[in-house]
Amino acid sequence: MLTENQSRRKIIHIDMDCFYAAVEMRDNPELRHVPIAVGGNGPRSVLCTCNYKAREFGIRAAMPNARAKALCPELIIVDGRMSVYQQVSQEIRAIFLRYTDLIEPLSLDEAYLDVTDSPLFYGSATLIAEQIRHDIFNELNLTASAGIAPNKFIAKIASDENKPNGQCVVSPDKVSAFVAQLALKKIPGIGPKTSEKLKAYGFESCADVRASSVAKLQTIVGKFATALYQRSFGIDDRALETQRVRKSLAIETTMAEDIDTIEQCQTILMSLFTKLKLRLEKHHDREISKQTVKIKFADFQQTTVDIQSSDCHEAVFITLLEKAMTRANNRKVRLIGLSLGFAEQQSDTQQSQLVLF
Numbered sequence: 001m002l003t004e005n006q007s008r009r010k011i012i013h014i015d016m017d018c019f020y021a022a023v024e025m026r027d028n029p030e031l032r033h034v035p036i037a038v039g040g041n042g043p044r045s046v047l048c049t050c051n052y053k054a055r056e057f058g059i060r061a062a063m064p065n066a067r068a069k070a071l072c073p074e075l076i077i078v079d080g081r082m083s084v085y086q087q088v089s090q091e092i093r094a095i096f097l098r099y100t101d102l103i104e105p106l107s108l109d110e111a112y113l114d115v116t117d118s119p120l121f122y123g124s125a126t127l128i129a130e131q132i133r134h135d136i137f138n139e140l141n142l143t144a145s146a147g148i149a150p151n152k153f154i155a156k157i158a159s160d161e162n163k164p165n166g167q168c169v170v171s172p173d174k175v176s177a178f179v180a181q182l183a184l185k186k187i188p189g190i191g192p193k194t195s196e197k198l199k200a201y202g203f204e205s206c207a208d209v210r211a212s213s214v215a216k217l218q219t220i221v222g223k224f225a226t227a228l229y230q231r232s233f234g235i236d237d238r239a240l241e242t243q244r245v246r247k248s249l250a251i252e253t254t255m256a257e258d259i260d261t262i263e264q265c266q267t268i269l270m271s272l273f274t275k276l277k278l279r280l281e282k283h284h285d286r287e288i289s290k291q292t293v294k295i296k297f298a299d300f301q302q303t304t305v306d307i308q309s310s311d312c313h314e315a316v317f318i319t320l321l322e323k324a325m326t327r328a329n330n331r332k333v334r335l336i337g338l339s340l341g342f343a344e345q346q347s348d349t350q351q352s353q354l355v356l357f
Contacts, residue, residue, distance in 0.1 A: 010125035011240075012113040013147040013155035014132060016092070017164035019109035021051040023088055024078050026141050035059070036076045037068060044254050044334070048080055052164060085109075088140065095135045099128050104152075104240040110159075112152055114240050126169050133167065150175065153236035157186060175234035182206045187231055194221060206232035245344075249283060251276045252337025258298045260332040262325055268336050269293075269321055273314045276338050280312055283342070288312060290341030293320040297331040312340055 016022065020038040025031045035054035039047040045065045057072035068075055089108040096103050102114035113132075121127035129146040136144050146167035147158025154170050158178075161168035170178045183205055185195040201220055203209055209217065209232035217225035230236065251272050259265060291313070292306035305320045317338055325333075 008116065009150045010114070010116045010118075010123075011149055011152055011155045012115060012125055012129045012132070013149075013152070013159040014092075014096070014111055014113065014129070015145050015147075015156075015159045015163070016109035016136075017143045017145060018049055018051050019142075020049045020080060020085055021054075022142050023081075023085060025051060027084075031076065031078070034076060035072050035074060036078060038078055038080045039065065041065070041077050041079065042256065044256055046254075047077070050075075088142070091140055092136060092144075095132060095139070098135070099132060102240055102242060104242055112155065112240050126167075129167050133165075137165075151234070151236035152238055152240070153188070153231055154178065154234055156188065157182065160186075179232065179234040180205070180207045180210070184209070184228075187228070189224060189227070194224075197221075246283065246286070246342060248339050248341050249276065249279055250337060250339035251279065252294065252335055254296075254335045255333070258332035258334055260328075262322065265295075265321055265325060265333055265336060266318060269317055269338065270314065272336065272338050273317060276340070277312060280340065287343040288340050289343040291316050291320065292339045292341065293317055293324050294335070294337035294339070295321075295324045295328075295333055296335035296337075297328065298334050299331060300334070301331075302335070303327050306341075 021036055024036060024038060033053070035051065035057060037047045037050035037054055037059060039045050039049075042065070047059070047061055047063050047065065047068055049061050050059050050068075054068075054072060054075055057075070059068045059071055059075065065077060068077075085108055092109075093103070093105070093111075096111065096113055099120060100113050100115050100118055104112040106112070115125050115128050118125075118128060121131065125148045129148050133144050133146060136142055143165035145159050145163045145165060147155040147161070147170070148167065149155040149158050149170040150172050154175060158168040158170050184190055184198055184203060185192070187206075190198070197220060198204070203212070203217075203220075209229060212229075214225050214229045217228055221228060253268065253272060255268070259268070288310055289308065290306050291309040292304055294302060294304045296302040303324055305324045307316060307320060309316055321336075
């Protein structure tokens with residue numbers, strides 16, 4: 001049951017339709033009616049995204065190129081143009097700002113908008129979403145889908161209901177019915193493994209969760225139990241995060257051919273470390289809290305090893321790599337990644353309190 005305050009909130013989730021691929025089709029009309037994907041063209045590359053024509057063949061994001069080509073030999077894979085996508089994303093953001101300044105970007109192609117107190121269109125979030133989508137299409141020749149609901153959770157689910165180029169409204173009085181039969185795998189935070197684990201215990205829909213308890217769910221999903229139980233009733237109190245702070249910095253590479261010796265891995269690591277240090281220069285004001293090494297093996301299984309650290313040390317990364325490689329079990333290495341975690345930044349209020357004391 002939503003509280004009165006939750007019921008009056010009006011949240012829109014805008015999600016661009018196959019964004020990278022859509023930009024490529026817009027800029028190259030020859031690609032509009034053929035299956036295309038965006039990603040590297042190397043033998044070990046994976047796809048970033050694909051258009052809906054390609055999805056008819058079972059192609060999806062993060063699929064290896066070779067697998068995609070096997071499913072659809074006529075698939076055209078184009079190189080990504082990140083600078084172009086970033087520019088278009090800024091143009092989309094400018095459109096959002098015409099309607100509200102309460103915006104939480106999730107990525108280049110999706111965002112939450114809070115229009116609770118907007119006087120536009122007589123305060124109708126439905127009409128505001130329609131106008132935003134209209135502006136995006138008329139000005140940028142791209143399509144977007146939208147979900148309109150009393151909170152972020154429902155809005156995000158709803159935006160996927162009528163894709164592409166559609167929208168779905170879930171009013172406060174419809175939340176309970178909308179969520180009841182929702183498959184748990186659609187809830188953000190529930191991946192394939194967690195979904196299968198829940199299914200093994202008889203939980204497949206939000207209705208199943210409602211009939212249980214937080215205590216029972218804790219034995220299955222741990223700390224996520226409370227949030228899962230609340231989501232099953234459509235409850236989500238999260239406010240929009242309009243100012244996001246980077247929490248980490250990462251770099252990784254997929255090898256053209258699998259490698260299997262620690263010496264080969266160290267050579268790759270040292271090259272990555274140099275690039276990571278260069279990127280770190282742009283965040284010189286941030287305090288480092290953790291170093292992490294990620295390895296993906298030839299069977300696509302991956303492992304990570306991390307340690308609390310206040311600096312970016314190559315020797316620490318090498319030690320973490322050696323520990324990670326003890327888990328190889330004779331498997332070759334496909335990918336190596338390095339990342340740094342940043343300590344939480346204190347707000348101006350917290351800093352003032354520290355000064356006071």
